[in-house]
Amino acid sequence: MTAPRFQRILLKLSGEVLMGQGQFGIDPATCDRVAAEVKEATETGLEVCMVVGGGNIFRGLAGAAQGFDRASADYMGMLATVMNALAMQNALEKVGVQTRVQSAIPMASVCEPYVRRRAERHMEKGRVVIFAAGTGLPFFTTDTTAALRAAEMNCDALFKGTSVDGVYDADPKKVASATRYDTLSYDRVLADNLKVMDASAVALCRDNHIPIVVFNIREGGNLAAVLRGEGTSTIVQTQA
Template identity: 60%
Template structure:
């Protein structure tokens, strides 16, 4: 696979981002747009453009994307599929989304690679820490697919794991709302947004924006988590520059 831009291309000069290397966690549902299943191409291209804009800042960007727009392991288990098997199906869904995002990024001229924790070398490169780091330093956006490669772990936990493994400065959790609230703001009009929390506070308050294992893994490795809405164009770049509305979960 050839790069659409030279591997040693230099980032575009401009504002200084808060972090130099990040994992961006996207939900599969974020790629549906206003649909109820699958991929919405305008939404896919918008998010790809935002990831490219982040890379243009000079940030090394790794992306973990869920598979809920195609299949969710827990929902499959609820319908009678053995949990380990259902999670395996969900891992395959994340690979589909990662391949789609890789194509969208390359369409925009941003070099990208998919690395999967579930080996499928005819489709993408198997994940290894060494390969991931090599791509990052060449300014490629990497898509980390297949979760952790094991059942019973969410892609949120996978994002925290990869952030620790790749010595990332932060996890950027893109959600449906502009931060972490005391309750679901779509259901409780009195819910208030946190500007800043510690990992322990997020765990103690049982704030469900990420699962407890992900918060604990980030806490133990002193990795900040930035929670923001993915719905506005340029949201990832803005969050990297400390602009817009977000909640910061800090050590």
């Protein structure tokens, strides 16, 4: 693996990625595969932090739709992200990568509280920092959390690992003729309501000049390939 184009990135994983082929929960084999790819990235000197969603366990919006109070449902979703963060921590440390989990909701017996300067020191020492519990506040998605943490950590890019290999003009799972974009502007994503990340996250990245790289994390080796500039992805950035 050649040297990546970036020095520091934030990797955003949806909770669904950790399900593997299952319908819910956490698949240890998938965690191990992702951990191996993150390790490969860190061995080039790349500094990595992560945000993991909680949709494989509980999704706040879905819970609210079923009758839960929205704020309570969102807090439940935040706790689900802590479980996923601990699963990824376990997988990373099994392959020799030092990690720290920092939670926006303090839970001292489980992980560190989120402290920006402490997180930066961890990353400078080569540790992978996994940010859990979202922003610690309801009504914000983990996409917004990822954009916020990427800005706070001065990341060069936000890599969003999904189940598709980029951003399309239609759902490629439903429309066979859907066309993938190689690059997009932030404003185009917002104006056309393309489902890259939620609008708050895209605006945060735009305002802080953080490119968003959307790629398929389910394909083995794809993270390394995209970091080399060789894999299939869509890059959302400022365009002239």
